[in-house]
Amino acid sequence: MRAEIIAVGSELLLGQITNTNAKFISALLADNGIDVHYQTVVGDNPQRLENAIRIAEDRADLIIFSGGLGPTKDDLTKETIAKHIGAELISNEHALQSIQAYFERTGREMTENNKKQALVLSGSTVLENRFGMAPGMAAKANDKTYILLPGPPHEMEPMFRNEAIPFLQHAIGSQDIIVSKVVKFYGIGEAELEHRVQKLLEAQTNPTIAPLASKDAVTLRLTAKANTADAAQQLIEPVLAELYSQVGQYIYGTDEDTLSSKAASLLTEMRLTISAAESLTAGLFTALLGDEPGISSSLKGGMIVYTREAKVNQLGIDEKLLDEHGVVSSECAEALAEKVRERFQTDIGIGLTGAAGPDQHDGAAAGTVWIGVAKNGHSKSFQLRLSGSRNSNRLRAANYALYYLIRDLESNSI
Amino acid sequence: MRAEIIAVGSELLLGQITNTNAKFISALLADNGIDVHYQTVVGDNPQRLENAIRIAEDRADLIIFSGGLGPTKDDLTKETIAKHIGAELISNEHALQSIQAYFERTGREMTENNKKQALVLSGSTVLENRFGMAPGMAAKANDKTYILLPGPPHEMEPMFRNEAIPFLQHAIGSQDIIVSKVVKFYGIGEAELEHRVQKLLEAQTNPTIAPLASKDAVTLRLTAKANTADAAQQLIEPVLAELYSQVGQYIYGTDEDTLSSKAASLLTEMRLTISAAESLTAGLFTALLGDEPGISSSLKGGMIVYTREAKVNQLGIDEKLLDEHGVVSSECAEALAEKVRERFQTDIGIGLTGAAGPDQHDGAAAGTVWIGVAKNGHSKSFQLRLSGSRNSNRLRAANYALYYLIRDLESNSI
Known part of the structure; x- marks a missing residue:
């Protein structure tokens, strides 16, 4: 089975967004033994879209579209395909109810153009959109298979993985x-x-x-x-x-593990509680842990002590320690970890301090980070020397703190 | 002038990398008034590449290629184009010297296949590669313009901006x-x-x-x-x-404003200090503000009070208030904002509480969020009813807090 992916959207041709959908779809097709020979991007223009469909039909058995299923007058993908394959557009009751429920739930007024999102190709298999309003579709005509997906990645990705891939596996009757x-x-x-x-x-x-x-x-x-x-x-x-x-x-x-999900599952399995005191990351470490459902049994909270003043006044870091070693030091990182652990009475305390950049901070070169880990009166620290931009350094510092936490939880060394 | 971008590389079709080159090239073409009608991706396969070129010639005047100029046997872009337009491949002395100098500088041995990188289309304008070895090219044939660029973005981007764009501006003689x-x-x-x-x-x-x-x-x-x-x-x-x-x-x-950059620049311009107490967002609001260089003059820090216990013990929220109104309430959001403002002695305090989901929290439906804003003893609050996933709700809550902060700073209402 040869596939072609057609992403529809003038914002792609204007260079306003990157076509991450083609990458996501291609990778999953590769896993399922379906070869992608071409990826195409076309704007919100029905004539050019129809030309792209004709060309794709000459060289592919499976054509996967993303984008153009929304409520605005620019969204013309299903209208163009319906006309091209001779299908009707019919209102799907289930999709319409979902859209109405969405507007009721969010307390916003549903405008008439939103009803257009519930129209689907007659005879198609409807792919449910669990993270947005426009449903997807899988249709067969003239020995070709057409899959229509919404453009926003957070809607498209789960739909493609959970609804379109099983449809395709069934369609190709794969024995492998x-x-x-x-x-x-x-x-x-x-x-x-x-x-x-x-x-x-x-x-x-x-x-x-x-x-x-x-x-x-x-x-x-x-x-x-x-x-x-x-x-x-x-x-x-x-x-x-x-x-x-x-x-x-x-x-x-x-597989689906992320640094934060892995750290969260180890913490909850081991019934350990945690808190963090963050300087350069300003809450990012705790926010990443907070991504995980069920983390509230382990994550008690934290302190963001962005300034020297806050470190001293809010968390009780010894001024002499800061004078002697500087704010960006193993001593400060370990003190942050210990103090926040005491304060929130958790099993583990994490401390993050560093110079995010672009400038040096308190004598430390941009990119210098210290991560402190405290447990039961013991503490240790890790140094990073990062060379990215300010924000990539901050994100890496938070991710490295998760990584060290995971490594130590797994080895039971803390 | 109508343009088409053809990215060449099987790794794109396998979903191993994202086609960021198409976005970069498209955005610069848009700024220069050149319309991109299609973007195409094709693998390292000369027949399919030639088909893509024929199709592009039917619908574009300018065809821009990225990828396939390297030394390996998979790199076939210029060979395929040379054959297609009837040009020779000739060794470019300047490019060959650059490649030899590169190997001398890095102390590595130059293998024979690297000489292939110095071959260019006869009659083409050579585009210098300042960050890699393979030169780019601009050629004209049959009323079409062909631009060949290397695949790695750090080589392609400066070459396209600094060498190909001036060539194109000259070619179109644009006055606009x-x-x-x-x-x-x-x-x-x-x-x-x-x-x-x-x-x-x-x-x-x-x-x-x-x-x-x-x-x-x-x-x-x-x-x-x-x-x-x-x-x-x-x-x-x-x-x-x-x-x-x-x-x-x-x-x-x-233009380049983001919610956090706008909020940060208003805070620093107005010389206002800020702190935040976060429950469902667990540090995300403060981390977003912390993204901005120079924010340390305004952002003093914050408290992450993820549990009811932390709200009461760490921040001093009145237990009776929580018993009466619940944790997800305007009263709690405003108390969080006021208490953190007092504690960090800042001009503004922000409080965030809510049910991120997927479950209800303390009697509030998933997606219910309260944002409190406190200043000088006055406080107010805003309710959100969100319907996304847990993490999109948390991110939206933090972004809405930035949005309300911006709106209020601009109207001087706080």
């Missing part, structure tokens, strides 16, 4: 079972990781191992094909074990 | 100056905004007005063309004034 395992690393660069596991990367064909670098983390995706899920799983396991043996200290989780 | 103004909205949906300014949107041709919805904000881009920048600016101004008059309460800024 594909099992993937994503292994997630922190604290190591892509080049260094590839260098360290080079032999493993080169030797593998089933599972394949595909590296994937994002701005601040490295991921390896293991993908195995077999007749059964168990058999595919069994192909993955020895390779996974080898990865843990070679570079396990950088692995913080797998 | 293009001026854009981006107007940024919060607290209003795309559909409602378009509904309210529909007449203005329909009446405008110069400047054009293009709506753009992102995950959590709406933006209008006004673009005017004229003989001089001043004349273009003068076309924009009355339209901008009309927007402020019709929907000004939702406009928080323009």
Whole structure:
């Protein structure tokens, strides 16, 4: 099965947004053994969209559209496809009710143009939108399969993964079972990781191992094909074990784990409570932990002590310590961790201090960060020397604090 | 002049990387008045690339390629174009010297395949690569213009901006100056905004007005063309004034403004200090403000009081107030704002409390949020009813707090 992805939206052609949808859709299709031969972007223009559809039909069996399902007059994807394949647009009762419920729930007035979002192609399978209003669709005509997805990634991604992929698996009647395992690393660069596991990367064909670098983390995706899920799983396991043996200290989780979800699940499983005192990160560490549902049994709270004055007056950091070692120091990081732990009476206290940049701070070069971890009167600290922009340094500092927390919880060293 | 961008690389079709090059190139073309009608992505496959070139020639005058200029056997862009337009590939002395110098400088050995990078299309204008080895090219054939750029963004972006754009400006002999103004909205949906300014949107041709919805904000881009920048600016101004008059309460800024940068610049200009007490957002509001360089003169810090216990013990919220009104209440939000303001001795205090979801919290439905704003003994509060996921609700709560803060700072009402 050959696929083409057509993203619809003039904002893409104007360079106002990046086409992240094509990447997301392509990666999931690759996992499912469907080859993408072309990705196309076209504006909110029905003639040009129809030309793109004709061209795609010449070179693909499966055409996946994203964007243009919304309520405005620019949103013309389903109208154009309906005309092209000779389908009607009919109102979908379930979708209409969802839209009405959305407006009632948010107390806003539903304008007439929002009803347009409930129109679907006659004869299509409706794909439910759990994070927005416009439903998706899967339609077949002239031996081609057309999948229509909304443009906003937070609506499109769960719909594609949870609704469109099962539809496609059924449609291709695949006998191969594909099992993937994503292994997630922190604290190591892509080049260094590839260098360290080079032999493993080169030797593998089933599972394949595909590296994937994002701005601040490295991921390896293991993908195995077999007749059964168990058999595919069994192909993955020895390779996974080898990865843990070679570079396990950088692995913080797998699959859907994030640094914050992993830290949160370890904390709640181990019934440990935590608080944090943050300077350069100004609440980011605690906010990341707060992302996780159920964290309130572990996360008691924290102090944001952005200024020296706040560190001394609000948290009781000794002025002499700051005079002697500076605000950006292991001593300050550990004192922040200890003081916040005492104050919130938690098992663990985290302290974050540093020079986010662009300027030096209290004598420390931009990018210098100290992370303190305190438990039961013991404390230790970790230094980072980061070289990014102010905000990438702040985010990395918070992420490294999660990473050190995970590593230590897993080794029971704190 | 109609343009098409063709990005070449199988890693794009496999979903391993995002096509950020298309966004970058499109945005600069838009600023220079060149319309992009299509963006295409094709793999490292000469037949499919040639098909893409034929299609692009039918619908564009200018075809811009990125990727496939490197030393490996997969890199086939210039070979395919040379064959297609009937040009030779000749070694460029200047490029070859640069490549040799690069290897000498880095002390690595230059392998034979690296010489391939110095081959350029005969008759083309060579675009210098200051951040890598493969030169770019600009060629004309059959009334079409072909621009070849390297794939890595850190090589492509400066080459396109500094070498290809001047080439194109000269080629089109443009007299038009293009001026854009981006107007940024919060607290209003795309559909409602378009509904309210529909007449203005329909009446405008110069400047054009293009709506753009992102995950959590709406933006209008006004673009005017004229003989001089001043004349273009003068076309924009009355339209901008009309927007402020019709929907000004939702406009928080323009161009590069973000909610946090706007709030930070108002706070620092007005020499006001701020602190925040956060429950559901767990530090996110303060972390967003902390994004802004120079905020330390205004942002003193904050308390993260995630649990009821922390609200009472750490911040001194009256237990009777919580018993009577609940944790998710205007009373609690205002008390949080007042208590944190007193404690950090700041001009403004912000309090955030709510039920992030997925479950109800202390009797309040998921998505219910109260934002308290306190100043000099006066306080007020705002209610939100959000319907997103847990984390989109938390982010929206923090963003709405910034929005209300901006609105009140601008109207001097606090």
